[in-house]
Amino acid sequence: MNAIEVTKLGKTYPGGVQAVRGIDFEVAPGEVFGLLGPNGAGKSTTVGMLTTTIRPTSGTARLAGVDVTKHPLAARRVSSVVFQDSVVDRALTGRRNLEIHARLWSVEPRDAADTIGGLVDALGLAELVDRPVAGYSGGERRRLEIARALVSQPRLLFLDEPTVGLDPRIRYELLDVIAGLRARSDMTILLTTHYLDEAERLCDRIAIIHAGKIVALDTPAALLAALGHEILELRVSGDVPTALKALRARGVAGDDTFAVGSTLTVPLHDRGGSDALAAVEELGLATTAVGTRKPTLDDVYLRLTGGRLAEAA
Amino acid sequence: MTSLANTAVLPQPRRGLPSLAPLVTLARRRLQLTARTPRELVVPLLTPVMFALVIAPALKQALHTDGHYESYVALGTVGLLIPLNTMFAGLGVIVDREHGAQRELLAAPVPRALLVLGNLLVALAVTGLQLAVLIGAALARGIHFSASTAGVVWFVAAALLFAIGMYGVAETLANRVPKQEEYIARVPAIAILPWFLAGSLFPIDALPSGLDWFAKVLPLTHGLALMRYGLLDDSSGLHAIWRMHSTTTMAALSLAVVAAFATVLTAVSIRVFTRSAVR
Numbered sequence: 001m002n003a004i005e006v007t008k009l010g011k012t013y014p015g016g017v018q019a020v021r022g023i024d025f026e027v028a029p030g031e032v033f034g035l036l037g038p039n040g041a042g043k044s045t046t047v048g049m050l051t052t053t054i055r056p057t058s059g060t061a062r063l064a065g066v067d068v069t070k071h072p073l074a075a076r077r078v079s080s081v082v083f084q085d086s087v088v089d090r091a092l093t094g095r096r097n098l099e100i101h102a103r104l105w106s107v108e109p110r111d112a113a114d115t116i117g118g119l120v121d122a123l124g125l126a127e128l129v130d131r132p133v134a135g136y137s138g139g140e141r142r143r144l145e146i147a148r149a150l151v152s153q154p155r156l157l158f159l160d161e162p163t164v165g166l167d168p169r170i171r172y173e174l175l176d177v178i179a180g181l182r183a184r185s186d187m188t189i190l191l192t193t194h195y196l197d198e199a200e201r202l203c204d205r206i207a208i209i210h211a212g213k214i215v216a217l218d219t220p221a222a223l224l225a226a227l228g229h230e231i232l233e234l235r236v237s238g239d240v241p242t243a244l245k246a247l248r249a250r251g252v253a254g255d256d257t258f259a260v261g262s263t264l265t266v267p268l269h270d271r272g273g274s275d276a277l278a279a280v281e282e283l284g285l286a287t288t289a290v291g292t293r294k295p296t297l298d299d300v301y302l303r304l305t306g307g308r309l310a311e312a313a
Numbered sequence: 314m315t316s317l318a319n320t321a322v323l324p325q326p327r328r329g330l331p332s333l334a335p336l337v338t339l340a341r342r343r344l345q346l347t348a349r350t351p352r353e354l355v356v357p358l359l360t361p362v363m364f365a366l367v368i369a370p371a372l373k374q375a376l377h378t379d380g381h382y383e384s385y386v387a388l389g390t391v392g393l394l395i396p397l398n399t400m401f402a403g404l405g406v407i408v409d410r411e412h413g414a415q416r417e418l419l420a421a422p423v424p425r426a427l428l429v430l431g432n433l434l435v436a437l438a439v440t441g442l443q444l445a446v447l448i449g450a451a452l453a454r455g456i457h458f459s460a461s462t463a464g465v466v467w468f469v470a471a472a473l474l475f476a477i478g479m480y481g482v483a484e485t486l487a488n489r490v491p492k493q494e495e496y497i498a499r500v501p502a503i504a505i506l507p508w509f510l511a512g513s514l515f516p517i518d519a520l521p522s523g524l525d526w527f528a529k530v531l532p533l534t535h536g537l538a539l540m541r542y543g544l545l546d547d548s549s550g551l552h553a554i555w556r557m558h559s560t561t562t563m564a565a566l567s568l569a570v571v572a573a574f575a576t577v578l579t580a581v582s583i584r585v586f587t588r589s590a591v592r
Contacts, residue, residue: 013592051420054592077422089342089414091349096342097414103338104421148417 001065002026003156003188004033004050008059010212011045019045021212022059027188027205029155034203035192038305042212043192044084047160050190051081064155077105079156080149084164086141090134094125094144097133098151105152112151119147123177139170146177157181159191163198178202196297206297210305220297227256227295227303228269232276235263238286252279258303265299268292335423339431346405346413347435356401358443361394365451372514384458384545387451389513391444392537395476396504398443402436403483407493419590426583429484433579436480437473444472460544467543470568474575475536479504481578488582488589507531512538517553529554532574535567 004027011020020042027033035043048054050061052072061068068075080101088097095116102112120129123143128136133144142162149157159178163171179202181189193199199206200220207217216223232252236243240259247253247266257266268276273292280290347354369386372378409415418428452458460468482503490496510524511517511533517525528534538550542564551563 048592053416053419053590073422073424076420079420081417081420083416087414087416089346090412091346092342096345100338100342100414101417101421104335104418104423106334106422 001029002062003029003031003064004190005062005065006046006050006059007061009046009049009056009061010058011042011049011054012057018212020049023207023209023212023214025207025214025217027190029188030186031204032182032189032191032202034199034206035190035209036194036196036199036206036301037192037209038194041209041305043194043209044160046209047081047158047190047192050075051079051158052076078154079158080105080152080154081158082142082145082149082160082162084161086138086145088133088141088145088148091132093131094129094133094136094147095120097144098129098148101148102151105154107152115151115153116147119150122180123147137170138166139173142166142170142174143177146174150181153187155186155188157187157189159189161192161194163193163195175201196301200297208301208304215304216300223300224295224297227267227299229294230268230273230292231295231299232266232268232273232280232292233263233290234266234280234285234287235289236286237262237288240264243285243287246283246285247280250279250283252276256303260302265302267295267299267303335421336427336431336434339418339423339427340434343405343432343435344438346409347402347439350405352401354439354443356397358394358398358446360397361390361443361447362450364390364393365447365456366454369456370454381545381547383456384451385541385547386514387447387456388540388544389508389537390447391472391540392475392511392513392533393505393508394443394447395440395472395536396479396508396533397500398440399436399476399479399483400486400500400504402432402439402480403487404493404496406432406484406487407490407496410487411493415590425587425590429579429583429586432484433477433480436483437476440472440476458544459546461546464543464546467564467568468540469543471536471539471543471571474568474571475532478532478571478574478578481575481580481582484582485578485585488585507533510534511536512550512553516549525553532571535570539564539567539571 006023006025008022008024009020010022012018023046035046037043045054049056050063050068052068052075056069063075064078066074066078098116099112102116107115120126123146125143125147128140133141136144162178163174166174175198181187191202203220205217205219206223207214209215234243240262244253244257244259244264247257252271253266254269257264266276277290277292280287365387369383372386373382419425486499487496510520510528511531512528517528517534520528534554538554541547541550542560548560548563551560551567555563555566557563
């Protein structure tokens, strides 16, 4: 049985805004699955539907075989969420926040105490946990929220943009924490992010979601392989469509070439980088910079989402 | 920080039997949050206590009324204390939604109605405490009550049901307005205006024609008439509403009105909360 099964899932908000347009995906038990997309792509709406705080308007979603619409309590029993924003009782201590989660998820008090003790140590919260959360830094609150989500030892963990708004040091600390979760082979993780390095580092498979639709779904390596072994990148000083037309006519650029502003990114596939550079020179294109490099997940993402990452960042 | 791999060896949690435990947990959480917000405990008490201990004796002296009027106004201030306190409790719902852990609670495997009921239990407990302070202060000030056991039961039933209904109003409003400022702007119209019309300071017979009919449909009017019947053995408020001979029948009818208010507003507040919680 899959940990998550999503079939033609859709959400149209009152007023007609189609946030999610009939998406399909499955996540295997123990898999770390990434939903990658720019702001407004439908990631958080998808997580909202899976965690029963948003009602789907079409399709079905199952968590560990449980239909989230028909049996929301059972679906919530097997899952926990770390939200995009800080969602804690700031006036209460960290420990009290953890205990409330344990009680609501029906963890026996003695087990809860043991689990909380283990998580507090593992997440470096020992010196903080008996203080009111109002005094925690952003990173400390995030660690507390991750600990809280793990208190009930969920079969499914939803991490909705867990590192957004954090400074780079804390962000890398948290990535390390999340990477550590992979050691728990019995837990399935669905991570949403618009940070590509996070997805590449943490996820077994990635679904790229754009304008409410999944536009690609594969392993990071397979998504990268689709762009070939090398990329030609030109910053054009003249008209971008004209330059693109010339490159296509010369057989350098294919259909998967894309532009972000004045920068053209050309996946080379079978052609060599030096050949491509020579062709650009022969064409006499007006450029301010030109070079070749290895493809990254950013290229995959920008090609599929029409460069919207730049707007989102 | 050590590796999270350690958590892999943590004991698998045993699930307890379904029970009232989630409701107790939610109520304890709300109580702890309320206890850390002295504003919710103290501020609603200030105006009613001032009315009972300062305004009522001053009115008695200025208007040359007897001691009964002090008692009359002291119980009338209960009709101010309950709406003010429950409306202040409603602020906690907005704080929870905007800055607190409401979304975590919505993701919990418990019926969402329990979130409302947990808040309600604490609002009732705090209201009960404040009523005890108000009555105790009035007694200490020498204000007289003449209560039998049955009278106390009428008083408690009326106060309890009215507080439940008013918390329903507060919870409903808190889930309908987006911001604290908008919520606070509505408090005077809901908590204070009806108080002037519900026989708090003077019998509703003294109201201009038309307004007395409006007063008769206010749950607060029924609640205050019952409370005075219970603690002062004064059935004039019930007579002013029902104009019947049997005091017990009138009291039962007014209690039914307040009970209906409590039931309907609790149901409405749960429905509004659960609908607003799921988009």
